[in-house]
Amino acid sequence: MKTMFKKPGPSPAPPRKRTARVRLTELCAGYPGRPVLRQLSADIPGLAMTALVGPNGSGKSTLLGVLAGVIHPTSGETHHHGELPPAFVPQRGAVGDTLPLTVRQTVEMGRWGERGPWRRLTRRDHATVDAALDRLGIGGLAARQLGELSGGQRQRALIAQGLAQESDLLLLDEPTTGLDPEARERIGTLLTDLVADGVTVVQATHDLAAARSADACLLLRDGHLAGQGPPDQVLTTSALAEIWQPA
Known part of the structure; x- marks a missing residue:
């Protein structure tokens, strides 16, 4: 008996990722009693x-x-x-020098949106944090306290936190x-x-x-x-x- 095999067709293309873009329309925003953005x-x-x-x-x-x-x-x-x-990276002055946080802990906060602050990070989370530290060239500073860093190093730590949000x-x-x-x-x-x-x-x-x-x-x-x-x-x-x- 001859067995017929159907030739597989081309693999479906992966879903196309949408490009992040933003449109603002007549936007008004501000604070109680103090409007800032106007139309x-x-x-x-x-x-x-x-x-x-x-x-x-x-x-x-x-x-x-x-x-x-x-x-x-x-x-x-x-x-x-x-x-x-x-992912939002605030001004350096918005993060206090006296907070008892290491560089790694600061970057790990970028994964809280995925896990929440009280859940343990997964292996993939740790790999993402490592990649962000390396990308910013601060892997060697991971155990340092934020308050011990120069302005440029501290800013790179905050950007790494933003990158960790992917x-x-x-x-x-x-x-x-x-x-x-x-x-x-x-x-x-x-x-x-x-x-x-x-x-x-x-x-x-x-x-x-x-x-x-x-x-x-x-x-x-x-x-x-x-x-x-x-x-x-x-x-x-x-x-x-x-x-x-x-x-």
Whole structure:
């Protein structure tokens, strides 16, 4: 008896991963008795570095808080097209020097969203933490206390915590403020590499050099969008002079 074998067909293509991108529509947000963002509509492109630029009080950190889900809009809409919740890296000053945390413990907190703070991390969690430490070049600092680190080392530990969340949208609040030129350049190179690896990066910054090296820019003033687009078109001398002129 002759047995007939059916020739297998081509393997199905793996599901296509969605690119993280964000659309804001007439967004209003702020704090009790203090509105900050006012009717803000903008697009944040996927697989790109977007810089949020503006003076203190312009709404950069509030917008990051909305994108991270820690501040709820009072009106308007936010559409995040991505696979996972965003990863948020706060300013270094938001994490106290006196907290009894090692670098490894700090990065492990990035896995709490998967396991919760009271559950033991899995082997895969530990591998993810190790990969984040290595990616930031701080594996040798894993046992050090946060308060013992330089500003650049501490910032890299916080970014490693964000990487450990394995999100496709990374939000950073002033990641290079107060760092020396070498540390700023190292972090800038790292963020560029992350975009090349498929991560959408949004950073609030006062560093105009970092903003000009981004792919896109949102220029904010008094909670309003003053400009958006490529940095060379948005961060013009006249626009910056107008934004930073005294009220």
